[in-house]
Amino acid sequence: MIHIDLLIVGAGPAGLMAAKEAGTAGANVLLLERSHVPGGQLVKQTHMFFGSEEQYASYRGFDISEILLDEIKKLPNVKLALNATALAVYDDGIWAAEMDGASYTKILPKAVIIATGAGEKSLAFPGNDLPGVYGAGAVQTLMNQYGIKPANRVVMLGAGNIGLIVSYQLLQAGVEVLAVCDGSPRIGGYLVHAAKLRRMGVPILTSHSVKQAAGQGRLETVVLWELDKAWQGIPGTEKVYRADVLCVAVGLSPLSELLRQAGCEMVYVNTLGGYVPYRDSFLATSRENIFVAGDVAGIEEASSAMVEGRLAGLSAAKFLGLSTPDFNAKRNDCMTQLESLRSGHAGERILSGLAQAVIGS
Amino acid sequence: MAIDEKSHILFTKPLHQTPMIYYHSTNTDINLKGDYMRISAHPILDFERGTQVSFTFDGVQVSAYTGETIAAALYAAGYRTLANSPVRHRPRGFFCAIGNCSSCMMVVNGNANVKTCIELVQDGMIVETQRGKGTL
Numbered sequence: 271m272i273h274i275d276l277l278i279v280g281a282g283p284a285g286l287m288a289a290k291e292a293g294t295a296g297a298n299v300l301l302l303e304r305s306h307v308p309g310g311q312l313v314k315q316t317h318m319f320f321g322s323e324e325q326y327a328s329y330r331g332f333d334i335s336e337i338l339l340d341e342i343k344k345l346p347n348v349k350l351a352l353n354a355t356a357l358a359v360y361d362d363g364i365w366a367a368e369m370d371g372a373s374y375t376k377i378l379p380k381a382v383i384i385a386t387g388a389g390e391k392s393l394a395f396p397g398n399d400l401p402g403v404y405g406a407g408a409v410q411t412l413m414n415q416y417g418i419k420p421a422n423r424v425v426m427l428g429a430g431n432i433g434l435i436v437s438y439q440l441l442q443a444g445v446e447v448l449a450v451c452d453g454s455p456r457i458g459g460y461l462v463h464a465a466k467l468r469r470m471g472v473p474i475l476t477s478h479s480v481k482q483a484a485g486q487g488r489l490e491t492v493v494l495w496e497l498d499k500a501w502q503g504i505p506g507t508e509k510v511y512r513a514d515v516l517c518v519a520v521g522l523s524p525l526s527e528l529l530r531q532a533g534c535e536m537v538y539v540n541t542l543g544g545y546v547p548y549r550d551s552f553l554a555t556s557r558e559n560i561f562v563a564g565d566v567a568g569i570e571e572a573s574s575a576m577v578e579g580r581l582a583g584l585s586a587a588k589f590l591g592l593s594t595p596d597f598n599a600k601r602n603d604c605m606t607q608l609e610s611l612r613s614g615h616a617g618e619r620i621l622s623g624l625a626q627a628v629i630g631s
Numbered sequence: 632m633a634i635d636e637k638s639h640i641l642f643t644k645p646l647h648q649t650p651m652i653y654y655h656s657t658n659t660d661i662n663l664k665g666d667y668m669r670i671s672a673h674p675i676l677d678f679e680r681g682t683q684v685s686f687t688f689d690g691v692q693v694s695a696y697t698g699e700t701i702a703a704a705l706y707a708a709g710y711r712t713l714a715n716s717p718v719r720h721r722p723r724g725f726f727c728a729i730g731n732c733s734s735c736m737m738v739v740n741g742n743a744n745v746k747t748c749i750e751l752v753q754d755g756m757i758v759e760t761q762r763g764k765g766t767l
Contacts, residue, residue, distance in 0.1 A: 304730055306751060311729075316675045330675070389731040401711035401724030408728030408748075416703040417670045417678030442674050487722050488711045525731065 274300045276586050277365060277379035279356045279528060282310020283572045284564025284579035285385035286338040291583025291600075292383075293348035295592045300377065301342075302354040302367055309335030310387055311407065312572060314414040316442075317435055324607055325573040332414075334572075356386075359532045363559075381559045381586045384529050385579060388522035388543065388565035393427065396482040398518075402489025406436040406519035413443050421515035425492045426450040427480055428519030431571075434463035436517060441470055448511045451478035451494050453501055481508060483516050492516050524566045532560055541623035542568030550630050552601070553582040554589070561586050568627065570611075570620055577607045668707045684754035693758075701747035701758055702728065702735050713737060713747060717763050737761050 276292050278285045281303035289301045307313055315331020326334045342348055354369045365377045390405035392398060402421075406428065409420045424445055426437045429452035437447045450467065455477045457464045464474055481493040481503055496507035523544040530536055534547040535556040546568050547555045553562055563582035564575035581604040584597065594600070612620050670678060681697030688705060695704030702713060702725050712722040713735045725735040730749040739745040740757050743765025747758070 305749060390727050392726070399716070399721055399723060401713075401722055404725065405727050405732075408725060411728040412703060412706060413670070414676060416699055417673075417676070417680075418699075418703055418707045419668045419670050420706075443670055488724075 271364075272300065272375060272377045274298055274377060274379050275590050276300070276381045276383065277377055278302070278383045278385060280304075280310065280385035280387055280564070280566075281308040281350060281352075282385060282387050282564060282575065283312055283334070283338070284387070284566075284575040284582070285310070285383070286335075286342060287576045287579030288383045288385060288561075288563055288583035288586070289348050289350070290338065290341050290345070291580045292587045292590075292592075293342070293345035293583075295584070295587035295594050297347065297381075297587055297590055297592055299345075299348040300379070301348060301350045302356050303350065303352050304355040306353055308339055308350060308352065314407075314410045315572070316414055316439060319573060321573040321611060322607070324603075325576055325611070327573075331572065334576075338576075356528060359528060379559075381561065381589050382532075383561045383563055383579075383582045383586055384526075384532075384566055385563045385575075385582070386525040386528060386566045387575075388524050388569055390518070391521045391523050391543075392518055393480070393520050395480045397484050397489075398480075400483055400485055400489045401487070402485065402514055403483050403516045403518060406432050406517040409515065409517050410436050410439060413445075414439060419443055419445060421445055421513070423448055423511075423513045424515045424517055425480075425494070425511050425513045426517045426519060428452055428517075428521075429454070429457045429459060429464065429474055429476065430519060430521070431459035431463060432522075433517070433519035434459040434467060436519060437472060438463065438466050438470075440517075441467075441472070447472045448513055449473045449475055449494065449509075451475040451480070453477070453479040453497055479503070480516065489514060489516055522565060522569045524568065526566050529555065529560070529562065529566070532557055534560060537627055539568065539623045539626045541619045542627060546627050548627055548629050551605070551628055552585045553578060554585055559589060561589075568620065568623055574608060574611045577604050577611065580604050581608070668709075684752060686752055686754070686756035686758055688758045689760055695752040697752065697754075699752050701737070701739065701745075701750050701752050701756070703748075704752050705747070705758075712760075714761055736765070738765065743767060 275297040276299045278301045281301050289299050293299050312331040312335035319327050321327040357366045359365045367375050369375045412418050412420045426433050477497045478494050481495045484491050492511045492513050494509045495503040526545050529547045536545045549555050561582040563578040685694045693708045711724050714723040723734050725748045726732045728748045730746050735748045736744045737747045738759040738761050
């Protein structure tokens with residue numbers, strides 16, 4: 271049995287920042303990461319981040335991951351366990367993890383931060399289970415992390431930021447992007463990303479979706495069609511593309527199973543991507559020693575995940591009775607940064623979602 | 632069937648007026664396997680491959696590099712089907728590639744339900760297609 275001050279599940283942008291902040295405050299931290307590499311989805315982000323200096327703007331995602339990791343390594347009281355999957359939490363507050371492939375380990379933490387991130391959603395259409403129909407993030411992993419060209423010709427479903435960014439990255443890897451389509455009448459992602467694709471000659475078809483995917487044992491053709499105002503396909507508007515991969519970028523959903531199992535009160539919030547925990551503005555859930563940070567608390571971006579990680583790290587340190595002289599200044603700084611990241615058009619949806627999940631202050 | 636090679640739109644006639652007979656192989660002009668699939672020139676990224684190893688997939692020798700996952704190595708070798716759905720036996724590839732979705736589970740060294748999208752290759756591994764739900 272491992273006795274520890276703080277257990278953090280997930281070493282992505284939120285978990286790494288949380289470990290750094292709580293570790294700096296003096297907490298003994300165990301950071302569990304299921305993958306063989308830390309950084310979460312930062313490791314496959316080749317684009318430069320927006321935001322401000324505090325959120326590592328103008329650095330590329332994989333560089334940010336390295337920076338955070340270097341800072342964690344300076345803290346001897348923070349232990350990062352790779353190939354370590356949190357499995358369950360029991361009524362007596364003991365958490366179980368599979369570590370290094372085989373050993374079943376019990377952990378009794380005084381506080382926990384859940385930073386498990388999100389999973390890719392799919393969409394219902396005939397043929398959506400064919401090999402060749404992949405999450406856009408999956409294709410990004412194959413291409414940017416493992417250096418394997420995923421396809422020769424791709425159709426992208428979804429013109430949000432992930433759909434647009436991955437389309438551009440596919441072009442950088444020498445893949446032809448035949449079309450980007452989105453059921454919405456408007457491009458959901460930043461227009462700066464859409465403009466880069468348009469300049470490369472990639473058509474972006476709004477009010478279009480997939481009618482079906484087909485092929486013998488693997489994807490060979492994708493049929494798109496136009497949607498009417500009620501999002502119903504219009505017969506006669508089909509376009510058939512010869513493609514070996516169809517990327518699905520229709521949103522993410524929080525990986526909140528552990529929170530539910532821990533007994534945190536949950537709420538379904540569409541604009542946050544699914545079931546998220548009720549929490550206060552400082553990221554404490556309804557279970558007094560469990561905190562959340564990042565996409566598992568509601569789908570946003572890596573920049574806000576990092577700030578939330580820092581905020582949850584501060585909250586957990588305070589719960590553990592570890593006081594830092596500049597606690598209030600740091601916490602106020604996090605709140606100001608989050609407010610700034612959530613301002614503007616894209617922030618409206620997130621703020622309306624948070625209004626349903628954040629209780630008190 | 633009109634084929635617009637430039638846009639790769641096979642035909643634009645409404646589907647309900649067109650018999651669905653276009654399941655011809657489209658792979659003749661597409662090299663889908665081998666080191667061709669491994670990206671060597673990239674504007675931003677440098678890929679450092681590990682040492683070359685080999686494993687078997689349903690008895691067939693597959694070469695790979697250390698640091699690659701089983702699913703990534705199989706993909707580079709041209710394999711797209713990693714599993715079959717347990718009831719209707721439909722072919723399945725990976726979907727999420729980060730260990731969430733369980734679409735890529737295979738039998739590895741006799742152990743069922745291994746998520747091959749996050750399991751790294753090792754020299755001499757025995758990888759097999761899983762039948763049904765697998766047994767422990």
